[in-house]
Amino acid sequence: MSTVTVEERDDRVVVTLKRPDARNAVNMEMIGDLHDVCALLEASPKPMLLTGSDGVFAAGADIAELAARGREEALQGFNSRLFDRVSRLPQPTVAAVDGYALGGGAELAFACDIRIASQTAVFGNPEPGLGIIAAAGACWRLAGLVGASVAKQVLLGGIRLDAERAHQLGLVADVVPAVELPGAAHKLLDRMARSSxxxxxxxxxxxxxxxxxxxxxxxxxxxxxxxxxxxxxxxxxxxxxxxx
Incomplete structure (x- = not known):
């Protein structure tokens, strides 16, 4: 896998998005890699910790690829099918969000069961500014997480949610300094590992x-x-x- 790193442990799998030259933007290659991760976790169910590298979770989908897509590609739902698969993984998933989680990156975080954020985390869906909708789950999944009113503020008003606001709304479970984010996420997974x-x-x-x-x-x-x-x-x- 060239766009993610995968660390398999006895009681969890740690997945790190790794496209530093593109701020971990979700492209077709990453979609393929994450489908492989899903196949691994479906065959051998374990909790998953999903995070980004270099101070960014994922700053969106790959705009160059989106620009080249037309109706037929939209109907195939490349991103939405992957994020739905992530949401249906057998064991709990935790997104540790540092820095930007925008567009497709936000939708990937929304597909996880629980989110923990660093103090610099920012969630947003600027898709209408590019002439499209947030079609990989945000239009309905975000409303389920924070309510329709806030979802419309984000999706229609272009408002971004910083870490503290996301915490107040229940979108994230906790906010910690960036250096403490991995430890906080693993502490949550440790608690899960003690359960059945x-x-x-x-x-x-x-x-x-x-x-x-x-x-x-x-x-x-x-x-x-x-x-x-x-x-x-x-x-x-x-x-x-x-x-x-």
Whole structure:
């Protein structure tokens, strides 16, 4: 992979966007590399930490490529299909956002389950200024994250959300100095690693389910109630230990 680096650990995969000459802009080569990452995580589910390099998460999609695309390319949804695949990964995903997350970069961060930001993080979707829409998820995913009013401020008004405002709105879980961002993100993943992988996977499925509650909740719980992991964890708790 030439546009990302992938570090596989026992309990997580760390993915770093790496196109420093283009501020980590999402191009077709990166889309292919990230599809390969998704295939890896679908075959061997682990939580993913996604971050950028050189003080930038991703400053947008590759404008030169967008300029050359027409109707047929739009209908293929190169970016939107990838970001949807990221959102549906079996285990939780965390985006550690340092610096700009704009356009397609913002949409990639929105597709992750949780975002942590550095104090310099900035989220925005300037696509209408280029004569297009934020068509890779922001037009509906951002409204789900921060509400329709704020989403319209960003998507229609061109307002950018700095780290503190994003935190106030619940778009990011925490804001830390840039040097502390990797440690804060890994601390969150450490907490996830102490949980049941099956419970995390089913919780994500239930939270993302568009409907069917409470029946989908009952089915997920029924699966977990029959696992040895659940019985062992609860036995430790009842014995006075701490579930981990």
């Amino acid at each position: 992988a099956a419970a995390l996977r089913l919780t994500k499925l239930v939270v993302d389910s568009p409907g069917g509650h409470p029946h989908v909740d009952d089915l997920a719980q029924a699966v977990l109630f029959e696992t040895t992991d659940k019985r062992d964890r609860m036995a430790r708790f009842l014995d006075g230990g701490r579930a981990r």
